[in-house]
Amino acid sequence: MEQRERPYQVRTVRQFTAGMAEFLNRQPWLERIGIKGEISGLRVFGDGHLGFSLKEERALVECIAWADWRRSLPEVKDGDVVIAVGRVRIHPERGAYKLYADELQLAGLGELFLQYERLRKRFLDEGLFAPERKRAVPELIRRVALVTAQDGRGAQDFIKTLRDEVPFVEIVLIETRVQGEGAEIDIAAALDQAAAREVDAIVLARGGGSYVELFPFNLEPVVRAIVRSRVPVLTAIGHEPDRHLADDVADLSFGTPSKAAAFIARAWLLARRALDERTHRLDRAIHEIILHHVQTLERLSSGVERAAMRAVLAKRTAYRTAVDRLDLRNPQRVLSDNRERALRLDSRLGDAMQRRLERETRGLDGRRNALDRAGTRFANAASTRFQRTTAALGACDPLAPLARGYAIVSSGGRVVREAALLRPGDPITARLERGTLAARVEAVNDDG
Amino acid sequence: MADAPQATFEAKLARIDEIVKQLEAGSVDLQKSTELFKEGKTLARECEALLKSAQEQIDRAAGREDASAR
Amino acid sequence: MADAPQATFEAKLARIDEIVKQLEAGSVDLQKSTELFKEGKTLARECEALLKSAQEQIDRAAGREDASAR
């Protein structure tokens, strides 16, 4: 009634079957599941794989089984009760699902499985699987107790891996019986013994085996021993897809002993790598710091030198400029100018004085000449006048005619000018130019 | 005693990590840088020693094993 | 400057930087320039010594590791 009222979606067959396939694929519990039932309609195919139906009362599941590389399938026949372990798949073209099993566990397993389920439920209820109960596994496991079967393949794988990868990890090997009746007691004892050792972890390892062979790892003594261990317990049991209750309570579980060993080794390798990486970075960082400081110091050191050189150079340039200007102003030129001026003045002084002397000399000479001329002139004038006067006097000489033959006749001391004043016979005196004559008048002619 | 070296190793590594980061940041002075480096190196050495001592132990163990088992 | 030796490497570098700037500014007189230069060089020498010492410490720290751990 209600369903009819609910809205619904319509799908095509393909869509539906594809959706169903996807749905199944998303179910983790269907990834690997063991289905217990009775074989019927067994078909054996040429390549060795089997086809059959698993029946339980009126229920039926179609199943295909084949052997994988790890183990062969047990011999089965119709009517055998088996647990087929594998994966459920949808066949769209048939609209049906099938179990694809790679493992068939034979009769009796059904009981074991029930026991497994019972134990599992109890441990689950006790909270043994709770992650919060579990112990922290140290990252670096330096000493490990390996609880395993004597000369078992699991132990060999584990030890080989550790030796190869981290040979320094110490393995405390505690051997125990791991299968058969009461093996769980031995395993538990071995675990207790291991927990008493100075180890960082216990690895419970077991190589591959059948479900039955591995069943002790589902049993309570083992689970309890793991839970009570003082030391973290790592399980590495059987084939990868199989899970045991020991795995569920273990602090870590690995599909194979090799994987457990790899985990331990990897932690060491990571630590080594981390240490190496940090050391490298530490060296590089300090190197860079020092290099940076060296470069800075060199830059500053040469900078201070350059700056000082430049400062001094600037001072030197200023100095040079000042000195050049000073030298340009060397008073030598002033001195030379002044010397020339002094020489010129000195020369003018001498010239002026010399000229003056020459002028005075000339003046003096002129005057001396004038004086001489004047002296000569007045002397000459005096002489001329003297000559003239004496000449005039000479011309007036009363006795001058006598020189021409005249004679002066005097009588009685008197010059006779008129003949009539005398008579013949009167004595007369005749004065000649040179000497006188005494004579007598002979005749007188007064017509003269 | 069993888990002391481990704790120390991780703690030491963490401290080295911190030192490396400080040095890489370049924010500490030369003296401090030098001291941090020395501390880092000491820690690295100790870490190394942890690895080494484990090595020695296993070598010894191997030697014993060789002597006894083969 | 009397307590310069106690100053850190970084403080000395900063002082050198300051000196370079003063010298480059050209505003100081010759005598002061010379003194600044000498101070700068002294500081540079001290820095050099500090670096050398740091380098030695680092080398020693690294060397010890080399010697002991490998």
Next chain:
Amino acid sequence: MADAPQATFEAKLARIDEIVKQLEAGSVDLQKSTELFKEGKTLARECEALLKSAQEQIDRAAGREDASAR
């Protein structure tokens, strides 16, 4: 001028500058010119000595560093 030796390089240079200006002005007599020139030359010599000394100090400081620290 009696304390000229204590005067700084810059003060001396400034005084030379002043002297040059006086000489350039041409207003001073022969005696004064000669004295100014002599003073200028003396100052120039002192400046040269100061420069030389500064250079030497720098060279010595730089050289010593080269010698000792590198």
Next chain:
Amino acid sequence: MADAPQATFEAKLARIDEIVKQLEAGSVDLQKSTELFKEGKTLARECEALLKSAQEQIDRAAGREDASAR
């Protein structure tokens, strides 16, 4: 004229100039001219001495620098 030696070079030169002008003008009598000439010569000699001394001072100032500082 008694303090002529204290007179500056320039004053002496000016006095010579004055004397030369008087002599060239011819307005003083011979005796006075002779005395002026003698005075002029004395002054010229003093000027020469001053020039010589100045020259020596300049040479020494310039020369000393050349010798010592270059």
Next chain:
Amino acid sequence: MADAPQATFEAKLARIDEIVKQLEAGSVDLQKSTELFKEGKTLARECEALLKSAQEQIDRAAGREDASAR
């Protein structure tokens, strides 16, 4: 005429001029003329001597300069 030697060169020259004029005027008698002429000649001689003395002084002044200052 007794103080003629104290008279200046120029005064003597002037006196000679006066004498020449008197002689040339012809107004003085022979005796006076002769005396004037003699006076003139004496004056000329004195002038000559004064000139000679001046020349000597000048030469001496110049010569001394030549000898001492050059």
Next chain:
Amino acid sequence: MADAPQATFEAKLARIDEIVKQLEAGSVDLQKSTELFKEGKTLARECEALLKSAQEQIDRAAGREDASAR
């Protein structure tokens, strides 16, 4: 006539002129003429002596100068 020798050259010449005029006038008798003429001649002789003396003085004055000053 007693002080004739004190008479000047010019006075003597004037007397001769006067004598010449008297003689030329012919108004004096022979006796007187002859006396006058004789007086004239005497005067003329005296004048000649004066002239000669003056000339000698002049020559001497000139000659002395020539000898001493040149």
